[in-house]
Amino acid sequence: MAYIQASFLQMRDENGKDLGSMATGQAKEYARKRGFELVAVDEKVNPPIYTVKPRQRFVPKSPMDEAKAQYTVTAASVRLKDEEGKSLGVMSTAEAQKLADERGLDLIAVNNRIDPPIAELGNLSKYIYDQKKKAKELDKKNRAAAKASEEKMLKLTSDTTDSSKADRARILKQANDFLVEGHPVKLNIRFRGREISHAEGAMDRLREEIRVGIVDGTVVKETRSTDGGTYTIQCMPRKKK
Incomplete structure (x- = not known):
């Protein structure tokens, strides 16, 4: 007050x-x-x-009310399309609204980014439903595409025992499976304590194992941590012909 x-x-x-x-x-x-x-x-x-x-009470707008406001024509004139998508040319918003009323349809703003904006005749509730459905499907596709190209991280041991060799063969097979699916792969090899001083010699042996083991991808990059204890080898899927 x-x-x-x-x-x-x-x-x-x-x-x-x-x-x-x-x-x-x-x-x-x-x-x-x-x-x-x-x-x-x-x-x-x-x-x-x-x-x-x-006293006027605040009533929050429903999602449908907010959506309807988004597609409301506010410009003085529009480029109008009929319910079949045929262009009816530029006309005043009042004329377009009159035409919509005569046909029992809604005047829907479909593109407010140009001047004059594009509007079409149709059922607003159905149009909003279709737009939400399209947005949901696009989001689903984008998430699926992001997941499909998600980078995978795998750890390799540097031991020379038979069990460690078998473990590395299993991990490299898993890496190949990821590469076939289109995922980039990072292989991490960590050396600890005294192992670090002999890391480069061990890596010569491991690089050869990885070169032979990675048959469905290409080794594109190798990095070493500042303390020298961790090597990271990045593999990318082979380009499809």
């Missing part, structure tokens, strides 16, 4: 009936008890004339 400077008000009820002069505080209390608010009718007279009306 706006600040009221006057000490007294000439009051009317919600039906316009004259309630006489009231102190401003008394008028506010009268409105509050009825769940109303004070509304100015004429503030130029003395005392100013006020009435009461039901």
Whole structure:
């Protein structure tokens, strides 16, 4: 409620009936008890004339109301298409709305980024449903594509025991499976403690194992951590012919 400077008000009820002069505080209390608010009718007279009306409650817009507002035409003119997609040319929004009303259809803003915007005749609720469906399908495809090209990380041991060799063969087979599916693969080999001083010699042997083992991809890059303890070998899928 706006600040009221006057000490007294000439009051009317919600039906316009004259309630006489009231102190401003008394008028506010009268409105509050009825769940109303004070509304100015004429503030130029003395005392100013006020009435009461039901207090407006905030009602959040539904998702459908917000969607409808998005496709409402606000420009003075539009490039109009009919319900079959045929161009009807540029016309005033009032003319386009009249044509929509005559056909029992809605006037839908489909592209507000140009001037004049593009609008078409159709069923707005169905159009909104179709747009949401398309957006959902596109999002699903994008997530599937991102997942399909997701980089996979695998760890290799550097031991020379038979069990370690068998473990590396299993991991390299798994790497090939990922590469066939289109995933980039990173192979991590970590050396600890005294192993670091002999890491480069061990890596010569492991590089050969990886070169022979990776048959469905290409080794494109090798990096070494600053402490020298971790090697990372990046493999990319072979390009399909």
